[in-house]
Structure formats: structure tokens, C-alpha cells
Amino acid sequence: MAVTASPERDIVATPMQRATREALYAGAIALGLFVLFIGLRTDQNISNELILVQRWLLLAVVVVLTMAGRFLYVAYGQPFLANQQIVDVATGLLPESVATRFFRLPYFIAAIATVAVLVFLAGSLDGLLGPGLAGYARFLRALAIIYALASVLFYFRTFIHAHFSALGITALALYPVIVVLVLALYGGSVAAGFQGSLKWVDNFGIQILIYVMLAWGLNIVVGLAGLLDLGYVAFYAVGAYAYALLGTQYGLSFWILLPAAGAMAAFWGVLLGFPVLRLRGDYLAIVTLAFGEIIRLVLINWREVTNGSAGISGIPKVTFFGLMTFNVSDPNYIAKVFDIATSSAYYKIFLYYLILGLCLLTAFVTIRLRRMPVGRAWEALREDEIACRSLGINTTTTKLTAFATGAMFGGFAGSFFAARQGFVSPESFIFLESAIILAIVVLGGMGSLVGIAVAAMVMIGGTEVLRELDFLKQVFGPDFTPELYRMLLFGMAMVIVMLWKPRGFVGSREPTAFLKESRAVSGSFTKEGHG
């Protein structure tokens, strides 16, 4: 936590005095930082000239909020945190005392009751409360659901902790089924269930799993081998364009092109790996970043092949292993085969299981490789390259295999991405994507698959949730677009989580072999690599 070092004068000041002083400082700084950017807004008038719009009230509100926040943090937050000492360092859970006070049976029952009432009234909410209040009611309902789920998780925390992977995989496998069932019950028909599941399966499920897969792939390079790669998105792009081009030009099937795309990305990984092997640390980082940018710029500018910024559309859908298709016009359309109602949800659900399978493949290979000499050599390379060489490990090939393996999974994810979107353009492969993937790896805890999956869920799921906060329009007026704040909050969340847990969610490392018992290695011993 960012606990400010206390200069001597703080010893004499009471917390209140200190908080007031800190709040004044914070207010002054906020005023300085925001006076030009919030107080004034550049805007175009009718004749397209820039004019300034004054927003002093907004500025005042922001400054006052900053002061209040700082005051509360110093006066109450810091002493509170100091008392709690963030008890559970290992899991990062809130201290038990707070948690048990927060999750109580009466609250839980109240939450369930609220959910039940609101769900029951769902259709008539607008009529009863008017559209404004109904928005708040829906928000309340969402909060109550989250609270109830959190309570259940908290109650079973030891069980969950013990069986995290198995439970996680089960939950992921059942997720679309549960979504469809719940929505079918809610909507009263199976068709409605499928239709409603689109958003949940596609925007949340598939989106998050793509990032999980990418982050697990990058984890091999950064987390295990300790090579800082800022251009990982390049391999993602190679995979996506490989499928898009070969699929549209030659009509090859996804199932042939998936391995092909992986192999191609791996090839590019080796190609990039060769020149940069000698580089270390931040030199490696910038060259990989440059490589990512080169790929993107080539995709933009090589118009004859890639169609430039316009991208490639009409990418064929994945077939059900060649047995059935998801094209309505096709005689083998899945709904015709099973004689059920047409719905675009089948494809999404199929894609969900496909990406889940790819993720599990990535995890399986990573776990296997870690227990094999090559995986141990990666980790040893991260710990100490010179010692590796003194033990006869060929560091060149070891680094190259790390690059190639990581790139291969990036390529798989890329071709899946192209199949899911049906459209690729260089826009999807900007540096920001690399940064997000790297952030997920580091936030999750380098090398830890579970931590990374949780980080992807929190960061990507969190930003997706922000798309859903339409009720905020009722608070801030119809001009307010919560989506605009998505990346702003994402960036701030990255900073806050990193400050809170510099080693990531899971800072410890699981040993790959043991004599008597396997004990996690604390993060303070592991190194982060310098190559």
C-alpha cells in the first residue's frame, strides 16, 4: 500500500490535523492538474473554429471530491489499514474481521429477498417506478446478486481455495449452460434463453477467454523465461491474418489453418528471436515493441494483400469439425441437422467451448513443459543466465523455444479471433493490446496460470461491465457515455492493483518437482529475469 512516509512533523500532528493538511495539499495539486483540462474544454463551434467552454463548476466538484477522498483516506483509511495490517498476505483477502462483518446471514437473506422481489417485478418495474427509478432498481438488483454470490464464495472460501482449478474448470464448462438456463427461466422460453445468452457468452465468456489464452501464451515468454516482450500482439496478428487470408483466398478449413497459423506464428517468433537473443532487458523490450509495430504497419500499408486499414471481411466460420456448419443457408446447418429453431447463439456457444478447449490446451502444455527439462531451463534462465550456461544449457535454443512456444499460442488465439469476428483489421493489433496482455500477466503474478486467469477476468470482465452501466445515464444525463471512461478506469485500475500487489495476485511459485512435499516458493525469492 502507498503509505506515505511520515516526516517528523507528523508525529506531533493529530490524525485529523494531518488529514486536513494532506487534503489541502491534494486539493491544491488537483486544482493545478485539472484547471486547464477540466475547467476548460476545447470545442469546435459551427464554423469549425476551436473555442473554449468553461466548466468551473465541474472543476470545483472534482477538486472537492479529491480533497474529500484524500481526507477520508488519511483520517480513516490509513489508520484502519494499519490496524488491519492487511492480515492475509498470501491470499490478499480482506482481513477476516472485516469480511465476517460484511458477509452476514441476515444481509445474505436480505440480498436474496431483494433479488427475488426485483426479478418477480421485472416486467412491471418501469410502470411502477418510472424509467428513472427503474434504472436504479436494476442496478440494486445487480448489486444484490453480486453480494449474494460473493457471500457464497466467502462462505466456501477454504473449499474453493483447496479445489480452485477443478472448480474453475467446472464453472467455465458449465457457464453457457447456466446462462442459457437462467435466462430461459427468466424469459420464459428456450429461444429467449439462447437469444439472451449471446451477450453473456460472447462479450464476457469468449472475450475473457481470448485474453486468458493470450496471457497464458505470453506467460511462457515473460513469466517463465523472463524475456520482456512488448510486441506479443504481432504473433496474434500473424495468426489472425494467416487464417483470414488463407481462409478467404483458398477456402481452407479452420481445422487445417489453426495448426498452420500456430506454426506460422512460431516461425515468426523464431525469426524475431534470432536477432534479439543478444539483447537484454529494456533493449529487448523496445525491439519487440518495434517488431510489433512493424507488423502492424506492414498490415496497414501492404494493401494488395492485406487490404490495408479496411481489413479483411467475410472470413469463413468455423465448422463443427467439418460435420455441421453454422451458416443458415447451408444444408448442413446445425439447426437443420437437429431440427431445432435457428439461433445465432449456437455458434457463439460453440466458439465458447472452442476457445475454452484452446485455453485448456495452453494450460496443459504449459504445466507439462514446466515439469520437463525445457520448462525448467526457461525458469532457470529467468533466475540466472550465466549459471545456466555453466550447467551446459544452450541458452540460445532455450530462448528460441520460449519465443516460439509463446508465439504459437498467440497464433492459435489469433486465428480463433479471426474466425469469431469474421473480420480482421490492423486496428485490433495495436500496442495497447500487447500492453493489456502484459499487464494481465504481471497483475496475475508471473508464471501463475490461476493468477493470470483471475487477472484476465477482473481486468477484461471489469471493463466489459462498464459497458453495461447504462443506468448512469440517468444520473449524469443522456450525454454521459460510460464507455468513454472504460479505458481511463482500466489504466487507473492497473496502477492501483500494481501498487496494492506488486508481485501480482499470486506472487508465489509452485515447484515443478519435490522430494517430500510441495511447498510454494515465496515471490521474494524468484527473480523476474533481465533478458
Next chain:
Amino acid sequence: MSDASPSMNDAILQVEHLSMKFGGLVAIGDLSFQARRGEITALIGPNGAGKTTVFNCITGFYKPSEGMITLSRRDGSSFLLERLPNHEIPARAKVARTFQNIRLFSGMTLLENLLVAQHNKLMKASGYTVLGLFGFSGYRTASAESIDLARHWLEKADLVDRADDPAGDLPYGAQRRLEIARAMCTGPELLCLDEPAAGLNPKESMALNALLMDIKDNTGTSILLIEHDMAVVMQISDHVVVLEYGRKISDGSPHAVRTDPRVIAAYLGVEDEDVETVLTEVGDEDVIEQLDTGPDSAHGPGTSSSYLAGPVTDTVGHSEGERVTVSKGASKAGQVDARSSAAAASPAAAKQPSAAKSSAAKPATKAQVKPNTPGVSKRRGGRK
């Protein structure tokens, strides 16, 4: 373990005319020595003598400027180490090493450290990952064997209780032992240890001696050792090579080296004035006798001697890449050589600096000898 000595006296490592220059500055000059199979050879010398540089040349971390390093394996094959890439020296020539500043994989457990050391063997067993990935049994057997070997060395190093702890968590002495165990897991024929006893307490030092003797007696691995701790060196080594400023000044059995006046002067880093005392202590009566009639240390040739008008300095590449500035003539061994040869010659000749220069003994030819120059000895005083 394999038989210790089919041919006890043939050389496992032969260093011939090895030179290492860092940008024109000589860290090792024309060094030749041998390490015999099944023996413990110690490489000693004062700080900055170039011992670690020799190690780095042998293990391929530096490419020597000149010279030949030949390693003969038990099966008869031999390798020119200066031509092998870094990582192939442990893999093919079976030379393993430890480091002066311990280099463990601190975030990995002790067992994992020892498994990483068996990388090449396991790599082959896993069919270069491909077969292992699909769970072929060959790899599983090899994996179990590698764990057994690791357990064996953990027991030898008395670390088996901590096998599942991270290496970074070990106390210093245990880390040293683990590094040796890790090197042994590569199955070396020559084990190069860079100051294994540094920072150990006497008890740990004893345990280390026992471990090294055990390695020597039971595995047939030859050991090349850099050490400052004379107790260790004299107790366990069969053969000692002494370096000073990158040149060999003595070579022989521990006893022979111990009584070599050049070694004592170099190693103890005595003041010029004390050289005589040292010689007396050593009991080189012949030399003392001559010295009595030799030039008085206080009234030798003045600083105005033409070839040493100013403080001539030279820079020597230090073993860790730092550069230490050393005044020419700082070589203690050179002084002793000069003294004894000057004393052996006529006293009159010894008065002439040129005579001292021309007769300076071979190992220290480049170190210009200027005995008894007050200004110079003041600078030397700072050295160990």
C-alpha cells in the same frame, strides 16, 4: 561410482601459453600448467592475480587471446576448450564450475536446482521435449533417475532435509555446498570451484573439505580449486599453482609451494622491508647470506634512476572486469626473484639497477624491478 584412477598421473587439463588481454592490458600472460586426473589442483594467488580469469577461460566465459586449453576425458577423447562454445564445455567436455559470488536459481527449490543441472541428459530422454510432452515412459524413468541422483548429492551435501525449500532461503554455507552439488549433478570429470570456502566458518569449512575429499575419492572427478583459505588448500590439494599478476610464480606440491619464498612474498604481500624477514623465516640461508652483503634497503639507488623516474603504472584487467591500477614492480615475487638473483650475483652488480632488471626471474620478466624505492613501497603498502 566409477573407479577413481585408471591412470592416476595423466593430465586431465593442460593449459599451455594461455594469455588473456583486456584491451591490450594483460590479465594472464603466458600461463602454462597441468591438472592431473583424480587430483585436487589448487590455484592460488593474491587478489587480482587472474585466477578467476583463468577459470573463465577454462569454462568458456572468456575467449582467451592466445594459448591452448586441452581437456582429456576418461574415454580418451580430448577437447580444445578455447574453441568450444560456452555451454558445450559442461555438456561435452564435462567441465563444471561454481562461482565466486554464488549463482543459484534462488527462486527454485534445491531439488529443482539439481534437476536443471541434468538438463542435457533429460532433454535427450524426453526426446527433445516432443516425446515427453505426450508422456512416454522413457522420460518418466529418466526423470525418476534424475531425482535419485539429485537426492544422492543432496545427501552428500547434507541438504536433503531442505530439498523442497527455495535455494535463496539457504544460509550462505549451505548455498556453497548446494552449488557444488549442482555442479556434480552435471556428471563432470573436472570440477572447477571458485573460492568454495569464502565466507564459511571453520565448521562449515571442515564440512566442505570432507565433501571435496569425498568427491575426489568416490567419483574420480578431478578438482581445480581457487582458494584463499590456506587451511583448505594445504589440507586437501595434491598440487598447487601460484599466480601473481597473471603469471605463474610457483607450481608444485603444497609443501614445496609453502616454502617457496616468492610465493610467501607474493601471497602475504609483505612490505619491501620485510622481504628479508620473510626470507629469514623461510630459512633460505643461501639467499640471506648474500643479502647481508647486498644493498641496504634504505640506501639503495635513488629514485632518479632513469627508467623509473616517475611512478610507472600499468593497468591489469581484474577478474571481474574492473580495472585495478598496479604500479610496475609491485610484484612481490619479482622482488624476491630480483633479490635472490642479485644476491647470487656479485654484490657490486646488484647495486646497479640495470643488473637487477636484466636478471629478474622469468615469471616476472615484465615487472620491472626497482627494489627499495621509498615512493613505490608507499604505494605498495596498500595492497594485501
Next chain:
Amino acid sequence: MQYFVQQLINGLTLGSIYGLIAIGYTMVYGIIGMINFAHGDIFMIGAFAALIVFLILGALFYSVPVVIALLVMMIVAMLLTSMYNWTIEKVAYRPLRGSFRLAPLITAIGMSIALSNFVQVTQGPRNKPVPPMVSKVYNIEGISVSLKQIIIVLVTIVLLALFWYLVNKTSLGRAQRACEQDRKMAALLGIDVDRTISITFIMGAALAAVAGTLFLMYYGVVVFSDGFTPGVKAFTAAVLGGIGSLPGAVLGGLMIGFIESMWSAYFSIDYKDVAAFSILAIVLIFLPSGILGRPEVEKV
């Protein structure tokens, strides 16, 4: 030949701007060994601050002499970016100093995302064009040199001289160099390391603000996402010159500027960035620590 000289001048102008930004990267890297990914966005903030000041001046006064307007823009932009960079360092980097190496890199990326989106949210996502401030163009034997270019190069030279003096001749510069060598030892010798680092961030930000103002004057348009491309190029320049080396940053900036203008002139404008990045990769293959960087000695 004329064409070539023309491109040389264009490259020099571009290179000056990159050089000014690159110094910020290289200084921060030198002193705390982290890539300050948010630096490009600090540059963008500087350009935006200059834009807003320009509009304020336009709204308050009927006419302002260009020199004074530019000066005011620069000074306000410098103050503002300094404040931003100071705050960022204090909030996002200082608590992580000495911890895990990638943690500050991630907070820097987070800050970069947050800053550009903050400007997008508060100032809108559209391009912000300004009327040309300086439009005079001199024609010397068929080579056209605009006053803008002259101003950019002159300002850069003056600032670099001032900056060189600060780093090499003042006690502040000495403290900075000491912290760069060994922070712990510097602290033991009574140097206030925190303060020195803060000042380093402020200096880097001030130079970036000047670069931002010049950028706005030269191109006449700025948008919230403008931090990224010049930021990455300047970072490339810093690495090309040898990160941690101040002359290297300027040299790298000029090189990138020349490569870009020459490539667009003689080959294809589409691939100018590809050329810059490729040359970076090629240079690093042969000089793994950049042109003027200290070669890394592998200690065994």
C-alpha cells in the same frame, strides 16, 4: 542536392522534437532504470496545455506578438507537465521503487492509458486544429526553410545548452549523476535521492512540454492519442543512442528524424516508421547497447 538539403532540414526539425522527448526517457531510465511509458503522454499533455493557453490568449487579447505567445505557451505547458510528471512519479512509481522490475513498467503503461483517456474524456476525441501561428517561409537558393523550423532548431539548441549546463556544472546535476551511479551510496553521502528523482522527472517533463508546444506549432493540430507515436519514436531514439546517455538521446533523435525524412523523400512515406524501427533493430544487433551506450559487461 537541393532536395537532399531540404530533407536534411526537415529531418533536423523532426529530430529536434524527438531528441527533446528522448531526453526525458533517457534521464528517467538513467536514474531509476525504468521505462517511463507515460512520457509520450506527458508530451501530449504539454501540447494540449499549449493549445489551451493559445486559445485563452486568443480569447483574452485582441492580438499578442507571436514570440510572447509562444513563450507563454511553453512556460505554462512546462509548469503543467512538470506537475503531472511529479504527481505521477510520487503516486505511481515511488511506492514501487526497489520492488519487482516489471511493476513500475506496468504502472507506467497504466498511467499512459489513463492520461490519454483522461484527455479524451475531458477534451473530446476529435482532432484539434489551430490556425497557423508562424507562417513565414524563407527561400534560399531553392531550399525553403520555414520560420517554424528555425524556431524549433533554435529553441532546441538553447534548451540543450541550458540542460547540458544543468547536468554537468551544477550541484543538482552532480547529485543526479551520483544517483545514477549508485543510489544507496548517494543517499549515504547526504543526497536527497527522492528529491533528485523528482527533479529529474520535472526536467524531463519540461523538455517534453517544449517539444509538445513546438509540435503543436509545427503541425498545427493535436489529438489525445498523439502521445503514442512520437513517444515510441522518441523512446526508440533514446535506445538507438544508448539509453541512459544524454548525448545519445539527442543523437538518436536526430537519426530517427533523418531516417524518417529521407525514407519518405526517396522511398515510400508509408514505410517510414517501418524503416525507423528496422534500423533500430539492425543497430542493436551490432551494438547491443546503442550507439553511445555503455557496453554491458557480463560479470561472471
